[in-house]
Amino acid sequence: xxxxxxxxxxxxxxxxxxxxxxxxxxxxxxxxxxxxxxxxxxxxxxxxxxxxxxxxxxxxxxxxxxxxxxxxxxxxxxxxxxxxxxxxxxxxxxxxxxxxxxxxxxxxxxxxxxxxxxxxxxxxxxxxxxxxxxxxxxxxxxxxxxxxxxxxxxxxxxxxxxxxxxxxxxxxxxxxxxxxxxxxxxxxxxxxxxxxxxxxxxxxxxxxxxxxxxxxxxxxxxxxxxxxxxxxxxx
Amino acid sequence: xxxxxxxxxxxxxxxxxxxxxxxxxxxxxxxxxxxxxxxxxxxxxxxxxxxxxxxxxxxxxxxxxxxxxxxxxxxxxxxxxxxxxxxxxxxxxxxxxxxxxxxxxxxxxxxxxxxxxxxxxxxxxxxxxxxxxxxxxxxxxxxxxxxxxxxxxxxxxxxxxxxxxxxxxxxxxxxxxxxxxxxxxxxxxxxxxxxxxxxxxxxxxxxxxxxxxxxxxxxxxxxxxxxxxxxxxxx
DNA sequence: TAGATTGTTAATCGATTAACAATC
DNA sequence: TAGATTGTTAATCGATTAACAATC
Numbered sequence: 453x454x455x456x457x458x459x460x461x462x463x464x465x466x467x468x469x470x471x472x473x474x475x476x477x478x479x480x481x482x483x484x485x486x487x488x489x490x491x492x493x494x495x496x497x498x499x500x501x502x503x504x505x506x507x508x509x510x511x512x513x514x515x516x517x518x519x520x521x522x523x524x525x526x527x528x529x530x531x532x533x534x535x536x537x538x539x540x541x542x543x544x545x546x547x548x549x550x551x552x553x554x555x556x557x558x559x560x561x562x563x564x565x566x567x568x569x570x571x572x573x574x575x576x577x578x579x580x581x582x583x584x585x586x587x588x589x590x591x592x593x594x595x596x597x598x599x600x601x602x603x604x605x606x607x608x609x610x611x612x613x614x615x616x617x618x619x620x621x622x623x624x625x626x627x628x629x630x631x632x633x634x635x636x637x638x639x640x641x642x643x644x645x646x647x648x649x650x651x652x653x654x655x656x657x658x659x660x661x662x663x664x665x666x667x668x669x670x671x672x673x674x675x676x677x678x679x680x681x682x683x684x685x686x687x
Numbered sequence: 688x689x690x691x692x693x694x695x696x697x698x699x700x701x702x703x704x705x706x707x708x709x710x711x712x713x714x715x716x717x718x719x720x721x722x723x724x725x726x727x728x729x730x731x732x733x734x735x736x737x738x739x740x741x742x743x744x745x746x747x748x749x750x751x752x753x754x755x756x757x758x759x760x761x762x763x764x765x766x767x768x769x770x771x772x773x774x775x776x777x778x779x780x781x782x783x784x785x786x787x788x789x790x791x792x793x794x795x796x797x798x799x800x801x802x803x804x805x806x807x808x809x810x811x812x813x814x815x816x817x818x819x820x821x822x823x824x825x826x827x828x829x830x831x832x833x834x835x836x837x838x839x840x841x842x843x844x845x846x847x848x849x850x851x852x853x854x855x856x857x858x859x860x861x862x863x864x865x866x867x868x869x870x871x872x873x874x875x876x877x878x879x880x881x882x883x884x885x886x887x888x889x890x891x892x893x894x895x896x897x898x899x900x901x902x903x904x905x906x907x908x909x910x911x912x913x914x915x916x917x918x919x920x921x922x
Numbered sequence: 923t924a925g926a927t928t929g930t931t932a933a934t935c936g937a938t939t940a941a942c943a944a945t946c
Numbered sequence: 947t948a949g950a951t952t953g954t955t956a957a958t959c960g961a962t963t964a965a966c967a968a969t970c
Contacts, residue, residue, distance in 0.1 A: 459937070461888055462881030469863065469880070483951065491865050496939065499952070511945040511952045528884050529891040543812070547782030553863060557883045577778070598890070622890045624883065628704065628788060630726050640886035644877075645704070646697030648792045648859065649763050651875035653696055655833070655857045656764040694961070718927065731963065734928070746928045746969040927969080934963070945952075 460501040464524050465557070466491050467498065471521045472556075483514035530558030536598040536624075537591065539611060541566040541581050544626055545602035550577035562596065584611075591618035598622045605629045695736040699759050700792070701726050702733065706756045707791075718749035765793030771833040771859075772826065774846060776801040776816050779861055780837035785812035797831065819846075826853035833857045840864045 470490055474482055484502070488495040502515065505527040509515040525531045533555075538545055541564045548554075549564055565584045566572060572583045582590065590596075599620045603611050608627035615623070616637055625631055625641045633639055705725055709717055719737070723730040737750065740762040744750040760766045768790075773780055776799045783789075784799055800819045801807060807818045817825065825831075834855045838846050843862035850858070851872055860866055860876045868874055 456888070457937070458885055461884050462878060465878070465880035465884050466865075485951075494939080495951095497937095500938080503953075509952050512950055513946090514951070529887045530884075534887065534890070543782040543785035547778040550778035553880070557880055558887070559883060622886060624886055630701075638886060638889045640882055640889075642879075642882065643697060643700070645700035645788070645792055647875055647877065648794060649696050649700050649765075650693055651857060651859055651873060652764045652769065652793070653691070654873045654875075655769070692961070720927075729963080730927095732961095735962080738929075744928050747926055748970090749927070925970105929968080930966085932963100932965080934961100936961080937959085939956105939958070941954100941956080943952105943954080946950100 457504065460504055461528070463493065463497070463501050464505070464528060466493070467501070468521065468524045468528075468530075469556070471517055471524070475517050475521060479517050481510075481514045482517050482520070484509075486514070525558070528558075533558050533560045534598050535560050535562050535594070535596050536600055537562060537587070537594075537596055538564040538579070538600040538602060539566075539584070539587065539615070540564075540601065540603035540627075541568070541571050541576055542602060542604075545600075546576055548600060548602065548626070549579050561600065562594070563590070565590075588614055588618040591615060591620060595619065598624070600624045600626065601631075602626045692739065695739050696763070698728065698732070698736050699740070699763060701728070702736070703756065703759045703763075703765075704791070706752055706759070710752050710756060714752050716745075716749045717752050717755070719744075721749070760793070763793075768793045768795045769833050770795050770797050770829070770831050771835055772797060772822070772829075772831055773799040773814075773835040773837060774801075774819070774822065774850070775799075775836065775838035775862075776803070776806050776811055777837060777839075780835075781811055783835060783837065783861070784814050796835065797829070798825070800825070822846075823849055823853040826850060826855060830854065833859070835859045835861065836866075837861045 467487060470487060471482065484495040484498040487493070487498050491498075499509075502509070502520070502523075505523045507515060507520050507523040522531075536559060538549060538561050541549065545564060545566070549561060554561065561579055564576065564579050564581045565587045566581055567584045571581045574581050591599075597620060599615050599622070601608060601611065601623050605627050608625075608629050609632060612623065612631045612633060616633060621636060622638045623631065623633070623640070625639055628645070630641075631639050702722060705722060706717065719730040719733040722728070722733050726733075734744075737744070737755070737758075740758045742750060742755050742758040757766075771794060773784060773796050776784065780799060780801070784796060789796065796814055799811065799814055799816045800822045801816055802819045806816045809816050826834075832855060834850050834857070836843060836846065836858050840862050843860075843864050844867060847858065847866045847868060851868060856871060857873045858866065858868070858875070860874055863880070865876075866874055
């Protein structure tokens with residue numbers, strides 16, 4: 453049984469999302485063939501991924517939707533919520549503050565920190581924004597271990613050093629730079645550029661296909677959730 | 688020679704970024720060992736990736752910085768600029784409009800489209816925001832082929848159908864849903880959830896490492912740019 | 923020369939895919 | 947039973963890693 457494969461892990465949230473929709477619709481069970489059609493991922497791939505979570509299906513029937521949701525959530529550690537601080541409430545940080553989908557990941561942004569006096573001590577998307585001066589103290593007092601880093605590249609390393617010294621052990625890095633951190637700190641890096649690189653390569657290939665030359669067959673292959681656009685650290 | 692490996696392609700923008708910094712500093716040549724230290728990617732991996740672009744290095748010296756930049760840009764198709772429309776100027780869309788780094792990817796957002804009268808016909812981050820009613824016409828007239836999709840999940844498919852009928856052939860999908868598109872349309876999907884899944888799995892592992900129990904050895908392994916957090920379509 | 927590097931070939935590792943047995 | 951499905955085992959494919967020759 454495979455235990456920790458990144459491509460598989462990255463696909464799990466897709467299953468989870470669809471399963472929640474199904475659960476909402478009152479569906480009791482679901483087959484991998486059904487999910488396969490929905491997500492355009494091969495059924496055998498889905499089955500292998502689910503195996504990793506320890507989920508058990510029933511031949512001829514499929515998987516129990518609620519049990520499967522529970523399994524995946526537990527496997528990902530999304531059953532309970534991670535508290536986090538968001539650092540840098542610029543345009544990207546503000547967008548993330550407003551992203552309600554994070555609760556689906558079991559992620560709870562408790563507060564944001566910024567240097568801009570116009571933002572400090574205000575509320576953005578229902579989250580308090582504090583002065584970055586108080587960041588170290590807040591981390592120490594709250595015991596929060598996870599930081600979402602959205603500061604400019606120029607200060608990313610300095611801020612990183614500070615938050616690590618305050619007790620942060622996991623960083624979701626939206627700043628476009630390689631952070632120097634001690635071994636025990638986990639950094640997960642967002643790589644929008646890499647994602648766009650894949651898109652532009654595929655646009656460039658083109659294969660001469662234009663709208664008019666295209667067959668009318670069922671659309672497919674538009675999404676290969678094997679890879680993605682954000683970078684992770686080694687385990 | 689490997690020709691189209693996604694993990695490699697996603698790493699290229701990292702090299703490009705550092706190379707530009709080096710070029711700015713007036714550095715003439717660079718070795719893969721140097722880049723390796725900077726990016727925490729194995730030198731042999733970098734060499735293999737560069738080989739893919741057709742770049743040639745000089746034993747004992749390294750690669751010419753400017754030539755390498757040119758090579759990578761050409762390989763990625765970033766030498767000339769892609770014009771794009773951004774659809775949905777909500778919090779995420781607004782953040783992307785303000786992201787100046789896109790010019791580094793050869794991406795030029797020409798305008799945004801939204802349904803909100805408070806935004807329509809205004810300027811956000813120096814980009815005009817038009818009524819989404821005029822989207823179809825604008826695509827047809829401008830001949831723009833690339834759309835950055837930031838609309839709510841509930842309308843993503845409808846909007847997708849419209850823009851494809853208007854001539855869009857490539858979609859960078861920030862909406863969290865699987866889009867149904869014809870074969871000739873390329874969809875690159877952002878998978879923040881998958882990225883966070885990797886982070887939370889690694890946080891959960893933990894291995895009991897706490898700040899105090901940690902060795903002081905040189906930080907490393909904090910970034911493995913092999914995978915990322917956004918999803919791509921099949922070629 | 924010794925050493926730092928590129929570039930090439932082979933080996934290993936890991937993920938996907940295929941085949942098919944088992945289930946009811 | 948036939949058929950839809952899960953689950954398991956083996957085969958294939960692709961990416962990384964290792965080893966080392968070539969260069970100056």
